[in-house]
Amino acid sequence: xxxxxxxxxxxxxxxxxxxxxxxxxxxxxxxxxxxxxxxxxxxxxxxxxxxxxxxxxxxxxxxxxxxxxxxxxxxxxxxxxxxxxxxxxxxxxxxxxxxxxxxxxxxxxxxxxxxxxxxxxxxxxxxxxxxxxxxxxxxxxxxxxxxxxxxxxxxxxxxxxxxxxxxxxxxxxxxxxxxxxxxxxxxxxxxxxxxxxxxxxxxxxxxxxxxxxxxxxxxxxxxxxxxxxxxxxxxxxxxxxxxxxxxxxxxxxxxxxxxxxxxxxxxxxxxxxxxxxxxxxxxxxxxxxxxxxxxxxxxxxxxxxxxxxxxx
Ligand SMILES: NC(=O)C1=CN([C@@H]2O[C@H](COP(=O)(O)OP(=O)(O)OC[C@H]3O[C@@H](n4cnc5c(N)ncnc54)[C@H](OP(=O)(O)O)[C@@H]3O)[C@@H](O)[C@H]2O)C=CC1
Ligand SMILES: O=C(CO)COP(=O)(O)O
Numbered sequence: 612x613x614x615x616x617x618x619x620x621x622x623x624x625x626x627x628x629x630x631x632x633x634x635x636x637x638x639x640x641x642x643x644x645x646x647x648x649x650x651x652x653x654x655x656x657x658x659x660x661x662x663x664x665x666x667x668x669x670x671x672x673x674x675x676x677x678x679x680x681x682x683x684x685x686x687x688x689x690x691x692x693x694x695x696x697x698x699x700x701x702x703x704x705x706x707x708x709x710x711x712x713x714x715x716x717x718x719x720x721x722x723x724x725x726x727x728x729x730x731x732x733x734x735x736x737x738x739x740x741x742x743x744x745x746x747x748x749x750x751x752x753x754x755x756x757x758x759x760x761x762x763x764x765x766x767x768x769x770x771x772x773x774x775x776x777x778x779x780x781x782x783x784x785x786x787x788x789x790x791x792x793x794x795x796x797x798x799x800x801x802x803x804x805x806x807x808x809x810x811x812x813x814x815x816x817x818x819x820x821x822x823x824x825x826x827x828x829x830x831x832x833x834x835x836x837x838x839x840x841x842x843x844x845x846x847x848x849x850x851x852x853x854x855x856x857x858x859x860x861x862x863x864x865x866x867x868x869x870x871x872x873x874x875x876x877x878x879x880x881x882x883x884x885x886x887x888x889x890x891x892x893x894x895x896x897x898x899x900x901x902x903x904x905x906x907x908x909x910x911x912x913x914x915x916x917x918x919x920x921x922x923x
Contacts, residue, residue: 612672612674613674615629624740628743640664670694680873682876727752729758730785736850750762751781780823783826788819793853793878795845815846
């Protein structure tokens with residue numbers, strides 16, 4: 612049995628997609644809706660999805676998809692991780708925890724050492740998955756056999772999963788692209804043009820790869836769905852919350868603080884990591900200052916353009 616923990620847009624979309632294969636439990640801490648989740652408007656949640664606030668019932672499943680925002684995962688695991696030993700735990704969070712500077716897989720392994728840890732990530736908007744549009748994602752698990760079994764269990768005819776054992780690379784691809792999407796949105800919001808956005812995507816990709824490899828990832832993982840693929844999607848689509856947040860920053864407009872924008876906290880985590888490890892992460896550092904209100908887009912661009920000229 613499969614249970615999805617976290618009834619936000621993505622958890623709900625995954626439950627809807629997996630319902631095509633059989634019964635799924637969708638757990639949320641507060642289910643105050645019926646039939647259609649306001650976080651995923653226009654999508655009817657079908658009958659095979661058992662929606663519940665009962666965590667004990669959800670924890671009966673052998674496979675748990677953790678669909679919580681990255682900054683909420685640590686607290687949730689601290690409270691409930693002790694009951695998840697022996698399960699297959701698949702994180703969908705795209706971020707780095709600000710408190711510990713760790714990714715979701717390390718948080719899970721710390722809280723539930725006996726669990727099989729995996730990451731499901733890649734270019735996919737919740738609304739697209741829920742509508743049954745074709746999507747390709749990365750399923751990362753360090754244990755190849757467990758990874759193959761999860762690939763079978765979670766793939767559907769329209770949700771195509773590619774397998775890797777590079778968990779660090781897969782989760783960093785998803786976390787870092789959100790930071791770059793804020794930068795791309797800021798460039799567009801400030802009216803700096805599509806050419807500048809292409810520069811952000813390309814130099815952002817170089818920065819992502821450099822950091823991920825430094826942290827133990829395989830470089831080629833970043834050229835896959837959960838790196839380049841998700842970076843391109845998120846930097847170029849109005850559907851992206853990170854892009855829209857950046858665009859609002861660039862345009863000097865307000866943004867709804869209730870919307871999940873993983874890239875803001877992750878940029879701050881990266882700035883701290885860069886300081887601790889002596890890394891040069893110019894774009895992430897700028898996004899951290901932009902998102903924190905410490906600098907304007909104009910000043911950020913001035914700083915970036917004034918950097919010494921170098922080889923590509
Ligand atoms: N939306 C998308 O298109 C995609 C999202 N993702 C990733 O999935 C993760 C979740 O995003 P998404 O579903 O969109 O976010 P949403 O903002 O739609 O939902 C977040 C959900 O998390 C719940 N939550 C927060 N804290 C806790 C907690 N301590 N215990 C239980 N539930 C909690 C919220 O519940 P409550 O309402 O009670 O606050 C809410 O249901 C993110 O890391 C995101 O990057 C990945 C791919 C695509
Ligand atoms: O991760 C996503 C698409 O792959 C969703 O992006 P946003 O969180 O920016 O909406």
